[in-house]
Amino acid sequence: MELDNECRSCLFNSQIKKVEREQSDKTKLGKFKREVKELCESAPGDCCAPVLMRGIDLLHRRIFGCGIDYSREKSLFNKLLLETEQEVYFRAVNSSDPLEEALKFASASNYIDFARLSGLNEDSIKAVFAAAERSRIDKITLANFKNKLKDAETLCYLHDNCGEIVLDKILIRVIKELYPQISITSVVRGKPIINDATRYDAKEVKLDEFSEIVDNGSDVAGTYLKEASAEVIRLLRESSVILSKGLGNLETLYGEGYQIFYAFTCKCEHISQRFDIPLWSTAFIEERK
Numbered sequence: 001m002e003l004d005n006e007c008r009s010c011l012f013n014s015q016i017k018k019v020e021r022e023q024s025d026k027t028k029l030g031k032f033k034r035e036v037k038e039l040c041e042s043a044p045g046d047c048c049a050p051v052l053m054r055g056i057d058l059l060h061r062r063i064f065g066c067g068i069d070y071s072r073e074k075s076l077f078n079k080l081l082l083e084t085e086q087e088v089y090f091r092a093v094n095s096s097d098p099l100e101e102a103l104k105f106a107s108a109s110n111y112i113d114f115a116r117l118s119g120l121n122e123d124s125i126k127a128v129f130a131a132a133e134r135s136r137i138d139k140i141t142l143a144n145f146k147n148k149l150k151d152a153e154t155l156c157y158l159h160d161n162c163g164e165i166v167l168d169k170i171l172i173r174v175i176k177e178l179y180p181q182i183s184i185t186s187v188v189r190g191k192p193i194i195n196d197a198t199r200y201d202a203k204e205v206k207l208d209e210f211s212e213i214v215d216n217g218s219d220v221a222g223t224y225l226k227e228a229s230a231e232v233i234r235l236l237r238e239s240s241v242i243l244s245k246g247l248g249n250l251e252t253l254y255g256e257g258y259q260i261f262y263a264f265t266c267k268c269e270h271i272s273q274r275f276d277i278p279l280w281s282t283a284f285i286e287e288r289k
């Protein structure tokens with residue numbers, strides 16, 4: 001998905017705010033700001049936002065000697081969401097439609113995105129629950145998803161951020177209970193980038209108890225096909241169903257020729273306009289081949 005000015009501005013502002021809070025060397029900070037500004041302004045239109053984010057992180061490594069560290073935020077939000085896990089799970093399984101209810105919470109949890117919202121804190125969990133409460137899953141897309149799951153043998157689940165992977169786990173658990181014939185593979189990032197989930201983070205929330213964990217081999221904040229592992233390419237080609245979480249996966253995969261169900265929170269004006277989805281609402285859409 002092409003890069004637009006909103007993406008450039010958003011990534012510049014969110015990452016500068018993060019680094020300003022944590023770096024005291026004014027000389028290096030000034031250099032970082034100048035080079036990030038130049039990178040965001042000069043990035044070609046065919047460079048998607050997740051690839052630009054990797055470029056910003058590489059600049060930080062060169063100037064400060066390490067990547068932009070989100071380890072504290074990742075562990076914090078995994079912990080916070082784990083504290084709600086049983087409540088959300090029981091709410092889903094006791095609802096009239098457990099799959100729809102679990103999907104609402106999984107989609108709403110995509111709000112936890114430090115590339116877009118640099119000021120997230122413990123109170124942000126309230127926003128996730130409020131978004132789940134008002135979430136409306138498209139009935140036609142949901143029916144298509146259920147029909148695909150009914151006959152599916154395999155599901156490839158493309159994860160996005162920490163914290164939200166806890167509610168992804170609940171959705172996976174519900175799917176396995178409703179469709180026990182399905183083998184589920186969870187795909188996470190190959191290396192740390194922003195607050196995206198890696199193998200370590202997936203194991204921290206015990207996602208591996210419900211699905212097989214593989215990483216995509218890349219440090220891009222999405223599923224960037226040019227750098228994805230052979231195993232992930234095989235999963236995309238051969239899985240009966242593909243479920244993609246978050247905007248990073250949407251921005252790297254949409255239009256690449258795969259049949260994918262995308263679940264996310266609409267945090268960007270250009271995404272809102274492209275898919276006719278209200279800003280800050282949850283979304284569940286299907287891309288067909």
